[in-house]
Amino acid sequence: xxxxxxxxxxxxxxxxxxxxxxxxxxxxxxxxxxxxxxxxxxxxxxxxxxxxxxxxxxxxxxxxxxxxxxxxxxxxxxxxxxxxxxxxxxxxxxxxxxxxxxxxxxxxxxxxxxxxxxxxxxxxxxxxxxxxxxxxxxxxxxxxxxxxxxxxxxxxxxxxxxxxxxxxxxxxxxxxxxxxxxxxxxxxxxxxxxxxxxxxxxxxxxxxxxxxxxxxxxxxxxxxxxxxxxxxxxxxxxxxxxxxxxxxxxxxxxxxxxxxxxxxxxxxxxxxxxxxxxxxxxxxxxxxxxxxxxxxxxxxxxxxxxxxxxxxxxxxxxxxxxxxxxxxxxxxxxxxxxxxxxxxxxxxxxxxxxxxxxxxxxxxxxxxxxxxxxxxxxxxxxxxxxxxxxxxxxxxxxxxxxxxxx
Amino acid sequence: xxxxxxxxxxxxxxxxxxxxxxxxxxxxxxxxxxxxxxxxxxxxxxxxxxxxxxxxxxxxxxxxxxxxxxxxxxxxxxxxxxxxxxxxxxxxxxxxxxxxxxxxxxxxxxxxxxxxxxxxxxxxxxxxxxxxxxxxxxxxxxxxxxxxxxxxxxxxxxxxxxxxxxxxxxxxxxxxxxxxxxxxxxxxxxxxxxxxxxxxxxxxxxxxxxxxxxxxxxxxxxxxxxxxxxxxxxxxxxxxxxxxxxxxxxxxxxxxxxxxxxxxxxxxxxxxxxxxxxxxxxxxxxxxxxxxxxxxxxxxxxxxxxxxxxxxxxxxxxxxxxxxxxxxxxxxxxxxxxxxxxxxxxxxxxxxxxxxxxxxxxxxxxxxxxxxxxxxxxxxxxxxxxxxxxxxxxxxxxxxxxxxxx
Numbered sequence: 001x002x003x004x005x006x007x008x009x010x011x012x013x014x015x016x017x018x019x020x021x022x023x024x025x026x027x028x029x030x031x032x033x034x035x036x037x038x039x040x041x042x043x044x045x046x047x048x049x050x051x052x053x054x055x056x057x058x059x060x061x062x063x064x065x066x067x068x069x070x071x072x073x074x075x076x077x078x079x080x081x082x083x084x085x086x087x088x089x090x091x092x093x094x095x096x097x098x099x100x101x102x103x104x105x106x107x108x109x110x111x112x113x114x115x116x117x118x119x120x121x122x123x124x125x126x127x128x129x130x131x132x133x134x135x136x137x138x139x140x141x142x143x144x145x146x147x148x149x150x151x152x153x154x155x156x157x158x159x160x161x162x163x164x165x166x167x168x169x170x171x172x173x174x175x176x177x178x179x180x181x182x183x184x185x186x187x188x189x190x191x192x193x194x195x196x197x198x199x200x201x202x203x204x205x206x207x208x209x210x211x212x213x214x215x216x217x218x219x220x221x222x223x224x225x226x227x228x229x230x231x232x233x234x235x236x237x238x239x240x241x242x243x244x245x246x247x248x249x250x251x252x253x254x255x256x257x258x259x260x261x262x263x264x265x266x267x268x269x270x271x272x273x274x275x276x277x278x279x280x281x282x283x284x285x286x287x288x289x290x291x292x293x294x295x296x297x298x299x300x301x302x303x304x305x306x307x308x309x310x311x312x313x314x315x316x317x318x319x320x321x322x323x324x325x326x327x328x329x330x331x332x333x334x335x336x337x338x339x340x341x342x343x344x345x346x347x348x349x350x351x352x353x354x355x356x357x358x359x360x361x362x363x364x365x366x367x368x369x370x371x372x373x374x375x376x377x378x379x380x381x382x383x384x385x386x387x388x389x390x391x392x393x394x395x396x397x398x399x400x401x402x403x404x405x406x
Numbered sequence: 407x408x409x410x411x412x413x414x415x416x417x418x419x420x421x422x423x424x425x426x427x428x429x430x431x432x433x434x435x436x437x438x439x440x441x442x443x444x445x446x447x448x449x450x451x452x453x454x455x456x457x458x459x460x461x462x463x464x465x466x467x468x469x470x471x472x473x474x475x476x477x478x479x480x481x482x483x484x485x486x487x488x489x490x491x492x493x494x495x496x497x498x499x500x501x502x503x504x505x506x507x508x509x510x511x512x513x514x515x516x517x518x519x520x521x522x523x524x525x526x527x528x529x530x531x532x533x534x535x536x537x538x539x540x541x542x543x544x545x546x547x548x549x550x551x552x553x554x555x556x557x558x559x560x561x562x563x564x565x566x567x568x569x570x571x572x573x574x575x576x577x578x579x580x581x582x583x584x585x586x587x588x589x590x591x592x593x594x595x596x597x598x599x600x601x602x603x604x605x606x607x608x609x610x611x612x613x614x615x616x617x618x619x620x621x622x623x624x625x626x627x628x629x630x631x632x633x634x635x636x637x638x639x640x641x642x643x644x645x646x647x648x649x650x651x652x653x654x655x656x657x658x659x660x661x662x663x664x665x666x667x668x669x670x671x672x673x674x675x676x677x678x679x680x681x682x683x684x685x686x687x688x689x690x691x692x693x694x695x696x697x698x699x700x701x702x703x704x705x706x707x708x709x710x711x712x713x714x715x716x717x718x719x720x721x722x723x724x725x726x727x728x729x730x731x732x733x734x735x736x737x738x739x740x741x742x743x744x745x746x747x748x749x750x751x752x753x754x755x756x757x758x759x760x761x762x763x764x765x766x767x768x769x770x771x772x773x774x775x776x777x778x779x780x781x782x783x784x785x786x787x788x789x790x791x792x793x794x795x796x797x798x799x800x801x802x803x804x805x806x807x808x809x810x811x812x
Contacts, residue, residue: 150644151557167732238556239645326573
């Protein structure tokens with residue numbers, strides 16, 4: 001092995017995720033995570049080993065690299081795997097090609113054109129329906145027919161490590177006649193995964209469930225920050241707006257769909273049967289362990305949620321087929337998030353709204369404090385990895401500290 | 407006058423709107439509409455008369471030009487007005503600087519990062535509430551407190567002249583047990599205006615109603631195409647998605663806020679009083695006449711709607727202040743649309759949904775045919791202009807033909 005990869009590293013030889021990093025001495029460029037290092041692809045390109053226009057490895061987003069197409073990008077990934085394993089490869093004896101992750105700064109991996117958020121976990125939709133609407137009819141009639149989704153704000157998607165300020169907004173206390181304005185009192189995370197589109201369509205074109213994977217470059221962890229009190233007041237009839245668009249945080253390394261291939265499994269049975277354009281063949285869910293930790297300003301982190309991407313009722317192929325069935329066009333770099341990923345168990349719920357059941361059952365942290373929602377000074381960290389025996393492919397983390405309202 | 411401007415032209419000397427055009431012999435670039443011509447700013451730049459980097463006049467979007475800032479862009483606009491009026495100016499004797507609009511192709515004026523659609527007409531919200539929800543409680547409790555809005559799809563915003571295909575999607579007929587799939591049977595337009603952001607903010611920053619105009623570069627006509635049957639089935643609880651994201655059409659010329667300054671007037675009185683961050687001083691509505699025509703495949707156009715931008719309950723300054731009050735960041739080129747602009751009179755309703763009252767009162771066209779919604783082969787054209795005595799500032803038109811479903 002050209003470089004040491006610690007056992008249990010998210011960034012094993014089986015992974016090779018792409019990202020954008022910078023160092024003190026050089027501006028943002030394309031790299032891949034390998035163990036605790038980053039292989040600097042812009043530097044590798046100087047060895048004249050790639051057969052494409054390597055100027056795009058000097059870019060500060062992956063969009064141009066992704067636009068090369070899967071034929072090329074998967075070949076690059078495989079070449080890197082091969083080089084890393086071969087002690088006499090072009091990477092041998094060139095430690096300058098590897099940057100320590102601890103000495104690099106990560107940036108947004110892609111320029112996101114449009115961002116769509118789905119709502120594809122049955123358990124999450126049911127939980128929210130019980131709390132926001134009618135406990136007896138928690139799931140709306142369309143939910144099992146449509147991968148429900150809505151458009152979100154692309155501009156405020158930020159990369160792991162960037163803190164956010166508690167947002168201000170309108171809320172209407174139950175006992176008040178009129179709304180009031182101030183910092184949200186119900187700041188929440190949502191544990192999601194997001195996929196990044198890797199191929200564009202033209203207006204009027206649709207993507208079938210069969211071909212959907214050609215259009216998915218890779219995945220990241222996605223924290224869809226939410227202000228629950230604002231959401232409750234504003235969301236009828238046109239959906240969440242300011243309750244969601246103040247920030248969403250993503251992990252910096254884009255794990256390719258190919259790296260996740262061996263972790264595929266069947267999703268929940270869909271009943272009633274879905275319309276033909278949403279039907280699919282084969283396994284389309286992914287077994288990816290997910291967790292969320294909360295670290296208070298002064299104190300250690302407490303894991304508050306253990307979930308899994310496999311819980312999704314609607315899979316990514318169905319989401320993409322639905323999104324484009326009306327001819328809506330997608331672009332390289334578009335982000336599509338899963339919606340909160342909750343399982344059946346109470347400790348697998350992917351938001352504080354569900355974990356504390358609307359603030360009625362506070363969560364105990366290791367330092368003895370309690371949380372109904374996220375407090376100023378808290379750092380929320382999401383982690384995710386797939387594991388199959390010795391083979392591990394992980395996402396690293398998305399971590400975000402919450403600062404007081406400005 | 408350097409060039410003849412027909413009386414009653416939308417593109418009078420008082421207007422000077424910016425757009426992106428191309429000609430047979432030259433790729434897309436920045437121009438301004440003057441009467442029936444386009445002043446080719448990339449060509450003017452070759453006269454060495456501008457004091458900024460004129461390479462950005464060769465771009466295929468206005469974004470870089472807009473990013474120069476209002477101080478420069480308004481000076482450019484004034485210079486052009488001055489040059490056009492002065493028969494001995496730098497433009498004199500240079501007919502090659504002027505391209506006939508009939509010989510140019512118009513393109514999308516800006517690259518749109520994020521697109522937000524508001525819902526700011528009291529009459530429209532009331533009409534839709536009556537039809538989609540409860541006639542007795544048409545207006546939801548939050549409507550007079552919040553400039554309700556939601557995120558839309560930026561990728562599918564197209565320029566006037568580009569046809570669209572009737573979209574397909576899920577709908578659920580009232581008498582059916584399960585949804586069905588097929589071309590929408592309730593294709594509709596929505597008469598809106600959109601403003602284009604001209605200045606960016608950083609995440610966490612807010613724009614006050616007082617400063618909002620600094621952040622608005624200009625306006626276009628906006629047709630927010632809608633599939634009403636899909637909308638009805640999908641929109642609860644997260645808002646419209648596929649019912650809207652298959653296309654929105656805009657007019658190609660961006661009329662600057664400065665050109666509209668003399669058409670300001672007071673908007674409707676807002677009661678109850680709005681929260682402090684939504685309060686404003688001075689006149690913030692604009693008196694802009696709007697109309698919609700439907701032209702069948704074989705036949706003349708019938709005007710089906712006469713409305714006015716002045717009807718808006720919430721003004722653009724309030725929309726922008728609301729959008730950013732939680733720290734949501736905006737970028738140059740972002741599009742914010744007004745929502746359907748309906749007046750009180752039945753012929754001022756800005757959508758077929760309202761004009762035909764949910765399909766119960768068909769509209770008669772001049773050729774004797776009737777319309778409940780838009781049919782294949784129909785061309786929908788929106789026009790808008792402000793007029794004050796002899797002074798006219800217009801938007802031209804946004805025209806879109808509807809082709810059968812693919």
